[in-house]
Amino acid sequence: MAEEEDDPGFDEDLDDGSNGVDSGQGKRKRLFSKELRCMMYGFGDDQNPYTESVDILEDLVIEFITEMTHKAMSIGRQGRVQVEDIVFLIRKDPRKFARVKDLLTMNEELKKARKAFDEANYGS
């Protein structure tokens, strides 16, 4: 059955970001293993997620970003990815839409605060 997939195997100890085991998408070098482990735990998984599951999630995330990027390139200014494009593409997904709005707003506020701080210290 699917029993063989359940065994994490010996890969856990070898996970230093360059796991060469083919987990479905070819032998791509692992980009986010460390961060994804923390993320999965944060989202509710065990404190020590299975490497194979982390790899699957990484492949999914990369696929997601790739698709979004291609779509963004095909709208608005062709061949470029702009924030407006991303906002447009996820407009119907309430969670993601709200998140992007929040992040961009926070970033603007941070920039203003930093600028005000700099001017207070070095201005006039």
Add this chain to the structure above:
Amino acid sequence: SSAEDAAAAAGDEEEGSSSLHPPPAKKLKVEHDKKKEKRQKVDEDEIQKMQVLVSSFSEEQLNRYEMYRRAAFPKAAIKRLIQSITGSSVSQNVVIAMSGIAKVFAGEIVEEALDVCEKWGDTPPLQPKHMREAVRRLKSREQIPNSKHKKILFH
């Protein structure tokens, strides 16, 4: 009719004031300010509720919550990934936005996978079969973008 005008002017601020309408711009601004006030009140309530919740967390829950808030994709890697596809540079805001929604995406998968795991009578750690089933379910609900195949609308 000048008494009417005075009365209407006095009721200017109220919504749905009848005979003499206030200038549209002012009416819009009043509505906007009321909505903004309400939104801020709702935000403040949310923040307070979260504080009450977090203050009741066990140590394990606090650990998990901290990871939940802090875990993030490395910006440099995301930037490199996007730029390798576009062939040109992207702004910081694009990287911020993309990292953000990628995290939401990851969360949706893990949530669904945990649901599957529970329904199948298993326990964490999540196994590949849970992840794959989660993807299947999200795709059937169209929560995962897939431009590779066309949906057949009419047979």
